[in-house]
Amino acid sequence: MWIALTVALVLLATLLLVNLNLGERRVSHQIPHLYPVDDPQFDRSMGMLLGPDITEGNRVDVLINGDEIFPAMLEAIRGARETVLFETFIYWSGEIGEEFAEALAERARAGVRVHVLLDWVGSLEIDQSVRKRMEEAGGEVHMFHPLRWYNLGRINNRTHRKLLIVDGRTGFTGGVGIAPPWTGHAQDEEHWRDMHFRVQGPVVAQMQSVMLSNWSKTTGRVLHGADYFPELEAAGTLRAQMFSSSPSAGSDSMQLMYLIAITAAVRSIDIASAYFVPDEVVREALVAALRRGVRLRVITPGKRIDTQTVRHASRALWGELLEAGAEIHEYQPTMYHCKMVIVDGLLASVGSTNFDPRSFHLNDEANLNVYEAGFARRLTEVFEDDLRRCKQITLAQWQRRPAWEKARERVTALLAPVL
Helix, strand or coil: CHHHHHHHHHHHHHHHHHHHCCCCCCCCCCCCCCCCCCCHHHHHHHHHHHCCCCEEEEEEEEEEHHHHHHHHHHHHHHCCCCEEEEEECCECCCHHHHHHHHHHHHHHHCCCEEEEEEECCCCCCCCHHHHHHHHHCCCEEEEECCCCHHHHHHCCCCECCCEEEECCCEEEEECCCECHHHCCCCCCCCCCECEEEEEECCHHHHHHHHHHHHHHHHHCCCCCCCCCCCCCCCCCCEEEEEEEECHHHCCCHHHHHHHHHHHHCCCEEEEEECCECCCHHHHHHHHHHHHCCCEEEEEEECCCCCCHHHHHHHHHCCHHHHHCCCEEEEECCCCECCEEEEECCCEEEEECCCECHHHHHHCEEEEEEEECHHHHHHHHHHHHHHHCCEEEECHHHHHCCCHHHHHHHHHHHCCHHHC
16 A cells, blocks of 8 residues: 555656646846837847737727627627637636537538637536537537646646637737626626737737647647638737747747846836736846836735635735835735736737746746837726726735734745746
């Protein structure tokens, strides 16, 4: 019995190490401040060092909370003529899940090629009848990294991306999952505060490419041709790029993108994040920005959060940021699930990425970067409207936390790399 127990513990420890060790050197040193966000060199770094290229002629519509988000997504699906590609972390049963399944199934019955990729962990609560409805209508539904013996080494690598692309021309990305908490308008504790974005223009091809990379990795099939990648004309005036990261293709790339943006800042950084757990190198970059005179404001959930462990770990790390002058605000009415970074009123990065080690190193993530002052101004208005529903945590308040609370947070912070 002891031999069997020892073997089981060794296997468990090995599995844990395999899932946490990415086999890559992580960014461990500060990036020097060499240029501001409005310098052409910043664009070159974001486009060439990180890729893909920044595209011209895009339109991005801001959708706030489920009452705006879900009708827009469903309208796009119901209007599909050729293809629908949908990748998401959370898809649960419930009225909104049924509504999406029926819309996708109806289009599949009409001859539209429907491809759905759901994260196995995030979508554990989906009723199999929902999946069956889409498949019997002719749609393809696959699970990303399901629990299989050959997937054990990747079980901690989840797709956290939220991507919907219709006919290769209209895309959606942001923070929402297909589940009851995202419905409504954040009117109570049961309905979350979140944002999504409708995108048109040349950058939609980049969104399609990001989704299809995981589709091909999951199914072994490559989808291409004019129905998936039509010629795209300008739909607006915004400059944008769709940026993605994955442990299988550069796990540090999303963190590096944020670090370059933070390092370029000279005036302001606004961060909205459902899970704000900055590691040491990110905290150093933020403190360096504060010392350059940059204003840093952060919105993150308060007591109404779906994962208290993350909140405890987050609060343990605030000291040096508050001492350097950061403003940290906790959203009060309900769970705050937005993901947004605005730098110097010129760059806005939105999508699925949280400000934590899981998003930076373990998950597949996708963010839309928009380089335009008007769009950044619109998101700043949204950010400041959310601030009115927040409680600011001062350095004095943080220092006066009860001893038991400090101890709990310090212990929880040890788990930060896997939260």
